[in-house]
Amino acid sequence: MLIPSKRWGEDIAIDSALVKSNLSKIKQQIAHYNVKIIAVTKYFGLKAIEAGYEAGLRDFAESRAVEAIEKIEKLPEEVKTNSTFHFIGHLQTNKADKVVKHFDVIHSVDSLKIASAISKSACSINKREKILLQVNNAGEVQKSGYSKEQLREELDSILKLSGVEVIGLMNMAPLGASEDELNRLFRDIREFRDELEKDFKITLPELSMGMSDDYEFAVRNGATIIRIGRKLFT
Secondary structure, eight states: OOOOGGGTTBOOOOOHHHHHHHHHHHHHHTTTSOOEEEEEOTTBOHHHHHHHHHTTOOEEEESOHHHHHHHHHHSOHHHHHHOEEEEOSOOOGGGHHHHHHHOSEEEEEOSHHHHHHHHHHHHHTTOOEEEEEEBOTTOOTTSOOBOHHHHHHHHHHHHTOTTEEEEEEEOOOOTTOOHHHHHHHHHHHHHHHHHHHHHHTOOOOEEEOOOTTTHHHHHHTTOSEEEESHHHHO
């Protein structure tokens, strides 16, 4: 089920018992893997974050800066203090200050320009922002993300930025991709990560791969983070 864009952020009632049940099912499916589940609340309102928190989730992801910050600022202090907030949408440089202030991890860095803006914003508040570099290894023109060649060209410069800590790679597989294609794309990101670690003598522990429709393929191919929305909240 796809959620129409006009309903994004709609603050409908969310049953924490349903979220807990869905979370339990997902955990059973990935029980043999060491994977962090991030609850994607971008399609839902404040109640989804609160229900997720009550169900035991502590990592939440949003993709639209203004709407997300409005939600975060309205959360109970306990939820804000004990949760980690992940930004997974395309980030504009003029939103960098606000996103760095409110989010702990940014998954969608796709250029040196964006990374530099994040670093500048982080340094201004004495922070080192954790980031992942988004790789568009499916070559989808409608999606953001580095090509592997572009990332190699800019990685050394990004690593020198004092306000960011590069902790891994992120990708998004095409909707409707076959099982073979999903396995190929996720495996390709893992292998590319391994190459970067060797060639640049760095450690990139995190692979943010897999969403509601394809997370089982992602975890089999090395994902350390999966981003789940619909399968948790509906």
